[in-house]
Amino acid sequence: MRTQVAIIGAGPSGLLLGQLLTRHGIDNIILENRSADYVLGRIRAGVIEQSAADVFDEAGVGARMRKEGLLHDGTQICFDGRRHRIDFRALAGKPVIVYGQTEITRDLMEARAASGATTVYEALDASLHDFSGDKPRVRYRKNDQDFEIECDFIAGCDGFHGVSRQSFPAGAIRNFERVYPFGWLGLLSDTPPVSEELIYIHHERGFALCSMRSHTRSRYYLQCSLADGVEDWSDDRFWEELKRRLDDEARAKLVTGRSIEKSIAPLRSFVAEPLRHDRLFLAGDAAHIVPPTGAKGLNLAASDVHYLSEGLIEFYRKGSPAGLDRYSERALARIWKAERFSWWMTTLLHKLPDASDFDRKLQHTELEYLVSSEAAQKSMAENYVGLPY
Ligand code: RFL
Ligand code: PHB
Numbered sequence: 001m002r003t004q005v006a007i008i009g010a011g012p013s014g015l016l017l018g019q020l021l022t023r024h025g026i027d028n029i030i031l032e033n034r035s036a037d038y039v040l041g042r043i044r045a046g047v048i049e050q051s052a053a054d055v056f057d058e059a060g061v062g063a064r065m066r067k068e069g070l071l072h073d074g075t076q077i078c079f080d081g082r083r084h085r086i087d088f089r090a091l092a093g094k095p096v097i098v099y100g101q102t103e104i105t106r107d108l109m110e111a112r113a114a115s116g117a118t119t120v121y122e123a124l125d126a127s128l129h130d131f132s133g134d135k136p137r138v139r140y141r142k143n144d145q146d147f148e149i150e151c152d153f154i155a156g157c158d159g160f161h162g163v164s165r166q167s168f169p170a171g172a173i174r175n176f177e178r179v180y181p182f183g184w185l186g187l188l189s190d191t192p193p194v195s196e197e198l199i200y201i202h203h204e205r206g207f208a209l210c211s212m213r214s215h216t217r218s219r220y221y222l223q224c225s226l227a228d229g230v231e232d233w234s235d236d237r238f239w240e241e242l243k244r245r246l247d248d249e250a251r252a253k254l255v256t257g258r259s260i261e262k263s264i265a266p267l268r269s270f271v272a273e274p275l276r277h278d279r280l281f282l283a284g285d286a287a288h289i290v291p292p293t294g295a296k297g298l299n300l301a302a303s304d305v306h307y308l309s310e311g312l313i314e315f316y317r318k319g320s321p322a323g324l325d326r327y328s329e330r331a332l333a334r335i336w337k338a339e340r341f342s343w344w345m346t347t348l349l350h351k352l353p354d355a356s357d358f359d360r361k362l363q364h365t366e367l368e369y370l371v372s373s374e375a376a377q378k379s380m381a382e383n384y385v386g387l388p389y
Contacts, residue, residue: 001029001147001148001149001150002149002151003027003028003126003149003150003151003246004021004026004027004028004050004151004153004206004316005021005026005027005028005029005151005152005153005154005155005156005312006028006029006031006136006138006149006151006153006156007015007028007029007030007031007154007155007157007283008030008031008126008128008138008154008155008156008157008162008163008164008179009030009031009032009157009158009159009162009164009286009320010031010032010034010036010039010109010119010121011039011105011157011158011159011284011285012030012101012104012105012284012298012301012302013157013283013284013285013286013301013304013305014030014128014155014157014158014284015030015105015109016055016056016059016061016108016301016302017109017145017155017157017283017305017308017309018030018117018119018303019059019060019061019091019111019112019115020058020059020305020306020309020313021057021118021309021312021313022112022115022116023058023059024058024309024313024316024317025316026313026316028117028280029117029118029120029149029151029238029389030112030117030118030119030120031120031123031126031138031140031149032119032120032121032122032123033122033123033124033126033158034121034122035121035122035267036119036121037108038069039105039108039109039121040106040109041058041190042101042102043100043101043102043186043188043219043263043298044100044101044102044220044295044298044341045096045100045101045212045260045292045295045298046099046101046103046211046212046213046295047072047096047097047198047211047295047299048065048069048097048099048298048299049096049097049299049302049386050094050095050097050385050386051278051297051302051303051386051388051389052299052303052386053065053069053097053179054258054304055302055303055305055306056104056302057107059111060106060111060298061107061108061111061353063107064103064107065099065103065104065107065362068099068214069097069098069099069221070097070098070099070212070214070215071095071096071097071098072088072095072096072098072197072198073086073087073088073089073095073197073330074086074087074089074095074197075088075197075199075200075325075384076195076197076198076199076200076202077199077200077202077309077367077370077371078199078200078202078203078246078247078250079201079203079364079367081247081248082247082377083199083247083249083250084370084371085197085378086223086377086381086384087377087381088384088385089367091171091374091377091378091381091382092317092381092385093385094385095385096246096295096384096385096386098212098213099213100213101298101364102270103363104298111274113183115134115172115221120140120142120147122142123140123141123142123147124140124141124142125139125140125141126138126139126140126163126204127139127163127167128156128163128164128167128229128310129166129278131154131274131278131279131280132277132278132279133273133279134152135150136150136151136152136154136279137149137150137151137278138151138154139149139344144267152279153279153280153281153312154183154279154280154281155281155283155308156280156281156282156283156286156287157173157283157284157287157305158286159284159285160179160270160285160286160289162286164282164286165272165286165287168277168280169184172277173272173273173274173277174272175202175270175271175272176270176271176272176273177268177269177270177271178268178269178343179267179268179269180266180267180268180269180291180346181226181352181353181354182223182224182225182226182267182350182351182353183208183223183224183226183228183264183265183266183267184209184218184221184222184223184224184234184264184267184292185221185223185224185228185230185238185262186220186221186260186261186262186263186264186265187219187220187221187235187238187261187262187263187297187345188213188217188218188219188259188260188261188262189218189220189256189257189258189259189387190216190217190260191217191256191257191260192215192216192218192256193210193211193212193215193216193217193218194210194218194246194250194253194254194255195210195250195253198210198212199212199246200244200293200345200349201245201247201349202264202348202349202350202351202363202367203244203245203351204351205241205244205245205281205351206223206224206245206350206351207221207222207223207245207293207309207316207349207350207351208220208221208222208223208242208245208246209221209293210246213262218255220238221292222238222241222242222245222352223350223351224264224278226266228251228264228355230262230263230264231299231366233262235258235259235262238259238262239254239256242290246333252282264288265292267291267292267293267346268289268291269290269291269342269343269346270288271287271288271332271335271336271339272288273288273328273332274328274329274332275287275304275327275328275331275332276324276327276328281308281324281327283301283304283305283308283331284296284300284301284304284305285301287304287331287335289298289333290338290339290342291342291343291345291346292342293342293345293346293349293350293384293385294338294341294342294344294345294346294383294384295384296338296341296342299338299386300334300335300338303334303389304331304335305328306336306389307323307327307330307331307389308327308331310323311324311326312324326349334387334389337383337387338387341383341384346372347363348363348367
């Protein structure tokens with residue numbers, strides 16, 4: 001088989017890149033090691049920046065998001081049992097869109113199927129070869145048969161545990177990492193959200209987040225121990241613990257119900273540099289991880305893919321490698337700002353197990369400063385709605 005761009009991974013990064021390239025007449029094949037149903041079953045991000053939404057529009061997949069997505073003009077920060085509102089529209093001039101990653105992924109999959117471009121699901125043992133020459137190849141196995149794709153470029157969009165970053169030669173990539181000593185336990189339920197806006201809660205028992213997918217579907221998170229398993233958390237235990245962390249009004253309003261999904265995610269900050277080795281490029285979670293507190297992971301995937309698709313389109317249209325040469329530097333500048341913001345939101349809002357009394361006083365003062373200073377709120381709003389591309 002031969003294609004122009006071989007894309008590894010059919011998460012949001014890979015599907016979005018494939019869609020943008022296809023629309024510009026650039027041939028591409030996506031290899032995904034899981035099934036389409038498995039990919040659609042993962043419950044992840046919920047908040048989309050306007051600029052990421054614009055990239056989804058450009059890829060021709062924004063219509064349902066624009067129709068069904070919920071526009072949020074602000075968010076709520078709760079501590080000491082009181083809620084404070086950060087007004088995104090007033091402070092940063094735009095709202096965010098609440099629309100599930102699952103839905104975006106579904107929209108991308110449908111658009112790809114309609115375009116006729118090839119996606120190989122359950123493509124096992126992908127291995128990347130010769131990307132330092134001008135004829136890179138990708139090998140994989142499907143239904144016990146071996147296949148090889150010859151291509152011009154390989155885009156590694158295969159997430160944190162994928163093969164692409166691991167294929168960089170030793171010494172050609174540097175990792176920067178912080179692992180947090182707690183996790184997030186998420187619960188999805190067909191119950192009306194407790195509030196019209198997301199509530200980020202700092203509480204002495206740990207962080208909590210009230211989010212949503214629609215007016216009838218809620219998504220809640222609790223800071224939990226890394227030693228916990230989902231089996232330790234019955235629905236009843238989850239709701240009881242969430243109630244303890246809510247303010248009085250939210251506690252009284254909370255509608256509980258059967259969970260339709262529950263999962264635990266560890267929290268990590270991670271960046272690999274650079275994002276390119278010759279004809280192999282990394283984008284999305286393959287290159288970086290943010291803790292979910294800032295809602296930046298999916299949004300960074302969209303900005304990486306925007307820069308990378310621009311470079312590839314320029315290469316095929318004009319024969320110029322300039323955009324590809326600038327890709328790593330451009331993408332990393334935005335990635336590090338999102339890393340900073342996600343780290344800041346995480347340390348501001350969680351119960352930090354190793355904190356001293358001094359650290360806890362500073363954390364409380366930071367919260368007080370945020371809710372009392374327009375300048376501080378403006379900085380948070382500007383980052384939350386998304387820094388410019
Ligand atoms: P993904 O989604 O991990 O997709 C990678 C794909 O590659 C496949 N793969 C392989 N395929 C072929 N061969 C191999 N060897 C392969 N190895 C892996 C995988 O099966 C998968 O299908 O990465 P991508 O596309 O870069 O997208 C990144 C986003 O999924 C991620 O950043 C967000 O979900 C992060 N995130 C959030 N981001 C936001 O912008 N806003 C949010 O509100 C938000 N909330 C969250 C989140 C992530 C969470 N978890 C579970 C980590 C909330 C949570 C709880
Ligand atoms: C979500 O709805 O899943 C969500 C929202 C905001 C975050 C993280 C996750 O910061």
